[in-house]
Amino acid sequence: MSHRFGHMLGIEPLSAEEIVFLLDQAKLFQEIQRHPLKKLATLRGKTVALAFFEASTRTRISFATAASRLGADQMNLQAESSSLKKGESLLDTIRTLDAMKPDCIVMRHNSSGAADFVARHLAVPVINAGDGTHEHPTQALLDALTIRDRRGTLENLNVTILGDILHSRVARSNMHLLSKFGCRFTLCGPAMWVPREIESLGSAGASIRRVTRIAEALDGADVVLTLRVQQERLHEPALPLEEYILQYQLTPERLLLARPAALVLHPGPMVRGLEIDPAVADGPQSCVLEQVTNGLAVRMALLFLLIGSGADTPPEKDSSHAPD
C-alpha cells in the first residue's frame, strides 16, 4: 500500500478513490500541525531530495518542512537552471542526485513534462512539485483538502477560476481533481488566456464553460480560485495590468455575486491590489493561510505514502514523538 502511487506526477491519472484516500491520510497529518511538538520519527533514516530547477519559496519550504516533521533528512538542489547554464543536462544532474541515494525526489522544473521525463529514467519515486504549465498535483490536493474541510464535500460544487488559465499548472491540476467529483467549472479571464481547447480538460464529460465577464463568472460560485498573474511566464505581449485590474480583480463587490460564504482560494504568491483586493484576501471567505497549513499535511501524507516503511496509517501519536 505504501507504494501504491509509485510516483506523483500529476492528478490526471488518479482515480477519485485514490484522491479521497490521499486526503484522508492528509487529515491525519493535519492534526500534527496543531500539536506543540510537531516532529515525528516516521521517516527517520530516509532522505528526501529537493530538486528545484525553478525559483520557488513556498513550495520548497513546505516540502522541506514536511520532510523535517517526518524526521527525514534532506538534500537540497537549487539549480534554478544553473547546471544547465554550465551545460549539464537535466538527466545528468538528476542522475548525480540519484547516485547519492535519496528515497524520493521532489522536483520542480519550468518545462512541462520534466517530472515525467525524470521518472521514466529513475526507479526512485518522483514527486512533481510543478512542471512548467502542466501540473502541480500537491497544490490541487491541498486546495481540495481546504475545500473539503470548509464545505464538508468535494462533490458537485460550482468552481470559478479567474486569471491566466492557459499558463497555469494550478488551474489544470485543480480542474483534473475537482472534475472527478462532478464539480462544474467556469473559467474567466482575458480571452487569450482562456482558449477554447481548455474546455476539453478534466475528466470525460466535465462541465467547463468559458466566460469573459467576471460578473457572469462569479454568479452562483461555491469556490473562487484566483490565479496569480504570472508575468514572467508570458510569451506574448502582456495585457496592461490596469486592464486586468479593471476587468478581473476579485473585489468585495464582485464577490457578493457568488454564493454566500463562497470560498476564495489563491495558490500564492498573492499580489494584493492586482488579481485580488486586500479586503477579499483578508476577509472571512479567504482560505489563503489554511491552504498553506494544509500544504504541509498533504505533503507529509504523500511522503509518508511514497517512502514510509509500509504501514497504511501514520504511527500512533505517542510513538511518533520519539526523541530524534
Next chain:
Amino acid sequence: MLLISNGRLLDPASGTDAPRDILLDGDRIAGVAPRGELAARAKGAEIFDAANFVVAPGFIDLHCHLREPGGESSETIESGTRAAARGGFTAVCPMPNTRPVNDNASVTRAILERAGAVSSVRVWPIGAASQGSKGEALSEIAAMKQAGIVAVSDDGRPIANAKLLRQVMDYCRALDLPVIDHCEDSSLFAGAVMREGKQSVRLGLRGMPAATESLAVARDVQVGELTNCRLHIAHLSARASLDLVRAAKAKGLAVTCEVTPHHFTLTDEDVQYDTRYKMNPPLASPEDRDALIAGLADGTVDAIATDHAPHEPALKDVEFDRAPFGVTGFETALALGLELEQAGKISLLRLVELFTSGPARVLGMKRRVAENEPGDLTIFSTSHPWTFHAQESASKSRNSPFDGRSFCGAPMATIVAGRIAYRR
C-alpha cells in the same frame, strides 16, 4: 547483367501493372518484357527472383538530412544512405542545413565527392537559397547548380522575407530550379513545440496553430505566381495549406507539395512528453491528418518525403521543450505508406507514384521503367511481416516514433545503377 524475374511491375509513368522481367546491363535498364522472354539475352546474368514482389522505379526521397558535414555524431552520408537503401530509396535529396551550410559550390562538391566514395544510393543535394540560410542575401545558386544541386531551400527555416523569396524565385526560374520552402510564419511559431490544440493545452506545451504554416503557403503561392517559378512546399501538414495548393494547381500554377509518413500516420494526440514525437512542422490534428491522406489519394500531394532528421540520443534525451525537432524516417516510409494501402485509403499504383514519378516530376525529371533508363529499381513485398527496431537501424540515430511498430510489407531489394545496393 542482372535479371529481375517473376516480379509484378508497377510503373506509374506508363500506368503499367503487369508481370514483367527486367534486365539490367551496366548502370542501365536493358530490357523490360513479359515473363521468360528475356531469358536468351540474360544468359549468364545474376538472377533476382522477385516472385510475389512488386518491382517499381527507384524511390526518390525529396527531403532528408544526412548531417554531413558537421553533424557526424548524428548521421553521416555513409550511414544515412545505408538507411535510405534499406528503406528502398535509390536517390535522396539532403537539405543544405549542414555545418557549414551547403550554400556554395565547394560544399556541394565536397558532399558529392564524399557520396561518390561511400554512398549506397544516389545523392542529389539541395542548395541553400540564401547565404548561410540566413534569409538575407542570395547564395551562389548558379555555381551550385553546375556542381550538382537539384533544388534550393533554406529548410529548417522559412524564407521569411517576401522580397528575398521573390528574388530567389526570379533567379531560380531562370535556372529552371524548383524552390522548396519550409513554410512557417515565425511570429505565430514563437517558441512552440507542438501543434496548438486540445493536446497542447492538456500537456501545458506551447502550441502553434495550423495557420503558422498556411499563412506562409498563401504568401509563397502568390510570390510563385508573380515570378512563374516552380514552388514546392516542404513537409505540408495542414488542411488549410493543402487547400491552398489544390487551388493553386486548379489555376495551373507550378506548385507542388510533399507529405511525410509521420504526418499522415500520427496526430498531435500521440504526443505525450516523448521527444521522438517532436518535429517541425509538428504532428497535426486528426482532422488535418485525414485531409493529408485525402490529398495523397486524390493527387493534390505530389510526393511522400521522409524529412529523415537524425539526432543522436544525447540531443533528444532531454526535456520536451529543449529537444531538437526531427525524427528519422527512411526505413519506415514505405511500410507506413503500405498501411494506407492496406486500409483501403490509397491504391498501390498511386502509392508507388508518390515515391517515384511524383518526386521526379517535382525535380523536373522522369522516372520510368523502360529500356535505356537508369538502372534504379525498388523491389518490395506488400506482405512481408517485420518489426522496426530503432536499435537495429542503419542510421546512427534512434529518434523514431515507430520504434517497435510491426508492419506488413517491406523493401526487399534496392537497385541503384544496375547494382544491388541493399537486399533484405
